[in-house]
Amino acid sequence: MGRQPHVLVVSFPAQGHISPLMKLSIQIAAHGVKVTFVTTEVEHAKFMETLSENFEEQSSITLVSIPDGVDEDARYDALKALEATETIRRVIPAYLADLIAEINQSDVDEKISCVIADISVGGALEVAKKMGLEAVAIWPAGAPCLALATQLPRLLQDEIINTDGTIMKDEPIMLSEDVPACAWSSSDIGWKSSHPIISKALLGFYSVVPMYAEFYDLILCNSVHELDSPLFKLIPKALPIGPLLFTNHAKTWPKDSTCSAWLDKHPAGSVVYVAFGSSTIASAKQVEELALGLELSGQPFLLVVRPDFMDGSTARFPDGFHDRVSGRAKIIEWVPQETVLAHPSVSCFVSHCGWNSTMEGLTIGVPFLCWPYIGDQFSNKNYICNVLKTGLELSKDEKGITSRHEISSKINTLISSDVIKAKALHVKDIVRKSSIEGGSSFNNFKSFIEHIKSL
Structure with a gap:
């Protein structure tokens, strides 16, 4: 039996992150690629409740859960969000090296060659690179916010924002005058919160993009090129493959x-x-x-x-x-x-x-x-x-x-x-046109699958 391409997909443990990564995994598996999907034990249990029966068999996806290391008193306390997030970002990569080694030793024909990781747990990409694997990031939010995230170092250097994310001038941030989606005021910036601890935790979801840029070869985006074409000029390595939907794969729809x-x-x-x-x-x-x-x-x-x-x-x-x-x-x-x-x-x-x-x-x-x-x-x-x-x-x-x-x-x-x-x-x-044969997202995803199969 010939070698089957195998990717490990790693999600940050939150429903808004797990959902698009699972949709991506289903889409990848439908093209004959073996997928092992990893998230933490708590969120894994919640998400399983929404999936169809015999999901693993129908989707050809193996589900794996690992501990998140978060204390119970911090798990549901919004003011401990920074502490919990930092713990998760430290703990998940620590488990991955052993998990990858264990999988790769169990069957030489199904070795993992690529890790697709939620950029929110960017340490997983670093682990992949150090193990000689292809490292692909995925950004679960929108293209405007991804553009903002990639530009954080410049915004700090130019003193447009400070290290806490505060906008230093009484005017909106403009990344490009040609892109109306790239404008943010202090009232709608992505890390806005009335509490500084929560703001810092939210800012962390943006700062990991440039922080781990050296470790990923590509960053997938649940967006459509035609809606945001000027934006993608500001985002190195981005590949828009949206929309990611369950309804593209009827057998794996969540339970009605x-x-x-x-x-x-x-x-x-x-x-x-x-x-x-x-x-x-x-x-x-x-x-x-x-x-x-x-x-x-x-x-x-x-x-x-x-x-x-x-x-x-x-x-x-x-x-x-x-x-x-x-x-x-x-x-x-x-x-x-x-x-x-x-x-x-x-x-x-x-x-x-x-x-x-x-x-x-x-x-x-x-x-x-x-x-x-x-x-x-x-x-x-x-x-x-x-x-x-x-x-x-x-x-x-x-x-x-x-x-x-x-x-x-x-x-x-x-x-x-x-x-x-x-x-x-x-x-x-x-x-719709982007996702059918010949469309931009269709072609981007097709080339991505071909790349995975070539590894």
């Missing part, structure tokens, strides 16, 4: 839920889909305003609410809310998002603007109502609203609350806007 049957009962373009990702936290007051805003809009809605969505306790809704909206609402803890967004009854997407959600919405052509919470979500909001013009932003009052009236008004403005709908469909067409 009861929401598809519910959506089938509604007319085309009538349902407001509301979801805020895996980490957004809202106050009790904000949860109340969200509920009443959706009610006030008069539109059918599908609302995804994690058990830990409300700060300090399980999310609770106003008295009588469930009864009043029972005829036109479904509230659920989790959905297969790509399937929901692609359903013809969905009219718009009220989103936190995480990059995975952003790419899914752009690919499917759904208008956005943007409600960013932290990190790169603010940059993604600007990208959606000001660059691509496929959505609207929700504003906050002087107390930091988005009111029920703001929510209701913006929902109805968005779903009645033919201009935004047309923009969303135009972007969808660009993305």
